[in-house]
Amino acid sequence: MTDVSSHPEESEEDPLVRVSGLTKHFDNSSGLLGSYEFAPDGLSFPFTHNPETVRAVDGVSFEIEQGETLGLVGESGCGKSTLARVLLQLLSPTDGDIHFQGENLAELSNEALRQRREDIQMIFQDPQSSLDPRMKIGAIIEEPMEAHGLRDATGREQRAKELLESVGLEPQYYDRYPHEFSGGQRQRINLARALSVDPDFVVLDEPTSALDVSIQAQILNTLQDLQTEFGLTYLFISHDLSVIRHISDRVAVMYLGELVEVGDVDRLFEDPRHPYTQALLSSIPVPDPRSRGERSVLHGDVPSPINPPSGCRFRTRCPALIVPAEYDISDSEWADVRELIRAVDRRSFDADSVSHIQEQFLDGRLTDTRCQEVVTEAIEHTVADEWERATELLQTEFAEKSVCAETAPSLDSITGEPTTDRRVACHLHGSEGEPIQHE
């Protein structure tokens, strides 16, 4: 039970964790000479200074209620681990606040923060890394209790043995060494160690990714049992959507440092609203492909967080990019133009003649004259083997003029949902849950 009296700011309505506008930027120039580029010719000024900011986490806000599991999902490099490390105070935020049990962690004294650290524990992907091979299992589990001055030696031993049982291991493993255990068992030992200080909140960063699939399911079940037994709250980070679906109550989808969709796990999996969530879900293999709607595939890589795209960060890979307001073309014409833009970008067709390419991508001439002029000029560039000019023209005249490039969508709730906590950051979804019309 949480001792409410020890947290004066806490009120009935406070979630366990409230994160507001959390931002973590890495300055790549922090290393000695890291951001200096030396002139190779030896004639010009000897070096230039190009500091680069990696926008790993950019204005992220969410809440986690006591006892729930929030799943955090997204492709590699989108900022999940950085977010976890900032939450755990292993990294200091560039901006934003983290409230835990009603207290702003940034405002705590060092001693108060040290005590709070007891309440927030982390489990990493590699079950080996935190187990010192020279220490016995008992000592490994007792170490955090000792560090926080909890219990006497006998009490710690008793607690360690109880925890071994709770995580599904034998109490007599207390005197053994880590090398005697399998990957799954080592992750269980890590769990026992994290739970030894009675945390309220556990951040699990890809805790099952290094394990065999059959072992993964057992660990997930143990995590759920432990959650009930100890009243734990989890932030569960994974790129594996089936794991996220199995374990989460709610899910937050992250793309290039930002959250793009948050919602109840069943609603989000049944009816994903953000094109990125839709693309991620359609990449899960399903036994019967006919049972899913239209499949969309993620093209290309996640762009660099050093210079993320303007507006919506997903727009450079988005299959639903909104047509620029100045063009008066139908949805199917716009779909054809988008296909042409992607094909030019990937140079995926044989640029033989203007008329042939026009026929290949477009069903007749476009109704909007200006739009057709741009398309013709771009196709002419490809035939002249000027692919970069074609790409640049299409980007400037179409992609960059879309509202998706001009304005960053905010993570807004969608009304008409059975649950209130469904938020999506996409210009396709207005606050009334209806697509915004851009005529």
Ligand SMILES: Nc1ncnc2c1ncn2[C@@H]1O[C@H](COP(=O)(O)OP(=O)(O)OP(=O)(O)O)[C@@H](O)[C@H]1O
């Ligand atoms: N210390 C650092 N200095 C500079 N850049 C960093 C640092 N740590 C992370 N990054 C960058 O921040 C971005 C987010 O990385 P992060 O590890 O948080 O992503 P992730 O979603 O957890 O990916 P993965 O699942 O591969 O670990 C990446 O572009 C990464 O290269």
